Amino acid sequence: SQQGEEDPQALSIQEGENATMNCSYKTSINNLQWYRQNSGRGLVHLILIRSNEREKHSGRLRVTLDTSKKSSSLLITASRAADTASYFCATGDSGNTPLVFGKGTRLSVIA
Amino acid sequence: GAVVSQHPSWVICKSGTSVKIECRSLDFQATTMFWYRQFPKQSLMLMATSNEGSKATYEQGVEKDKFLINHASLTLSTLTVTSAHPEDSSFYICSARGLAGAPAQYFGPGTRLLVL
Numbered sequence: 001s002q003q004g005e006e007d008p009q010a011l012s013i014q015e016g017e018n019a020t021m022n023c024s025y026k027t028s029i030n031n032l033q034w035y036r037q038n039s040g041r042g043l044v045h046l047i048l049i050r051s052n053e054r055e056k057h058s059g060r061l062r063v064t065l066d067t068s069k070k071s072s073s074l075l076i077t078a079s080r081a082a083d084t085a086s087y088f089c090a091t092g093d094s095g096n097t098p099l100v101f102g103k104g105t106r107l108s109v110i111a
Numbered sequence: 112g113a114v115v116s117q118h119p120s121w122v123i124c125k126s127g128t129s130v131k132i133e134c135r136s137l138d139f140q141a142t143t144m145f146w147y148r149q150f151p152k153q154s155l156m157l158m159a160t161s162n163e164g165s166k167a168t169y170e171q172g173v174e175k176d177k178f179l180i181n182h183a184s185l186t187l188s189t190l191t192v193t194s195a196h197p198e199d200s201s202f203y204i205c206s207a208r209g210l211a212g213a214p215a216q217y218f219g220p221g222t223r224l225l226v227l
Binding site: 041042092106 | 204216219
């Protein structure tokens with residue numbers, strides 16, 4: 001089963017603009033991860049944020065986590081055409097359970 | 112970083128045949144491996160969880176007799192799609208986890224299956 005929703009489902013922006021994607025989930029989590037997937041390809045791990053963290057940065061990526069609202073956001077700053085991909089959030093709990101993926105946001109960055 | 116490979120990367124087969132997909136952890140021992148399926152423009156849906164040396168745990172709605180999973184060693188898990196039909200055409204992705212409780216889950220590059 002899927003954990004929750006990404007919002008928006010699709011996003012189209014101009015190169016150089018910022019892209020913000022949101023993710024909501026339903027159950028308690030230990031961590032939340034964001035992945036990128038280019039069309040027809042495998043997943044690329046972007047960033048992991050733990051439940052006791054509120055914000056994390058990695059290069060042009062900024063992730064926030066609000067456990068009280070069960071939501072997370074991924075911000076990509078100064079977007080590039082190469083950022084065009086689908087972005088998924090995935091939640092994990094403590095223990096040996098698998099990641100549960102959201103529905104994803106399809107991002108198109110137009111040069 | 113940890114690397115997970117899948118073989119083959121794509122396969123085309125006739126309806127009714129069986130297809131085996133291999134998932135290997137190349138530089139770490141994977142106590143647990145997961146199999147996901149992804150239909151076009153959709154998200155990854157977990158099919159099953161396999162622990163080395165024990166039977167796989169299947170998600171609701173996934174036929175265990177159709178999707179046979181074997182996790183015979185700490186570096187190899189296989190998914191066999193038996194008597195494949197066109198509706199089984201999908202992108203199959205495996206992932207592996209090393210230490211129990213570690214949050215990192217490493218994904219393979221996926222196998223695209225087309226059943227004619």
